[in-house]
Amino acid sequence: MPVESVSLHIAGTRLAGDLALPDDAAGLVLFAHGSGSSRHSPRNQAVAAQLNDRGFGTLLLDLLTPAEDETDAATREHRFDITLLSRRLSGAADWLAARATDLPLGLFGASTGAAAALVTAAERPELVRAVVSRGGRPDLAGGALAGVRAPVLLLVGGRDDAVIKLNEEAAQQLTAPYELRVIPGATHLFPEPGALEEVGAAAGDWFARMPTTV
Incomplete structure (x- = not known):
């Protein structure tokens, strides 16, 4: 599938x-790394x-600029x-919604990006129709968890004990429909x-059930 390089101007920063x-397209999925x-x-x-x-459709976006990424590699100050x-x-979600107004939008977050996805879902309930977290840190979304309205799928590796516990604790704060699914052996x-293939299949099924209207 052809991939277009895009540049988004968000809050004074170009990403x-x-x-x-x-x-x-059946819908759009915005990735949060x-x-x-x-x-x-x-x-x-x-x-x-x-x-x-x-x-x-998918948008894979750098949430940090090259300079910020270089700093983060040394200090880890931005990733959390x-x-x-x-x-x-959230700015990227607004950009996508303006570009494809008729398509439902889902968010796919990995690691700390999952927390960002959940905060955006809480802040943009009229836009975000579904959220999938892969090996995520939903606990870092804090009080935003209770404000999420979109269905949430939490995918965690079966051998990732610490993250399983963090996902279990965060899930208790969700008021939206959710499923915590453990991928055995991952x-x-x-x-x-086969682990990532299982993640992709589960995510695809979850996004396929996105409502077309809020």
């Missing part, structure tokens, strides 16, 4: 992204490809700044054979 938008990752993450690219195969990440993700980054 780079890769947009794949098939004809007659986390923990030092970027739009070049092979894991999120693999999931995005699976979603593209199912007819979804959920306020910064969610503000930019660790935090889902490198095991």
Whole structure:
């Protein structure tokens, strides 16, 4: 599927992204990377490809500028700044909604990006129709969890004990419909054979049930 390089101007910052938008798309999925990752993450690219195969458009976006990313690699000061990440993700959601007004929008967040996705879902209930978290830190969304209205799928590796516990605790704060699904045998980054394919299939099924209207 053709991929368009896009540049988004959000809150005084220019961010780079890769947009794949098939004809007659079933919906759009905006990716939120986390923990030092970027739009070049092979894991999120693999999931995005699976979603593209199912007819979804995808936007993989760098939530940090190159300079911020370089600083973060040394200090880790931005990757846990959920306020910064969610503000930019919300701006990207607004940009997508203006570009494709008739398509339902879902969010896919990994690691700390999952927290940003949940904050954006709480801040944009009229836009976000579904959220999927992969190995995420939904606990970092804090009080925003109770404000999420979109259905939430929490995917965690079966051998990622600490993150399973954090997801269980965060799920108790959600008032929206949710499912916590453990991928047997998978660790935090889902490198095991077939693990990412299972993530992509589960995400595709979840987004396929997005309502077309709020």
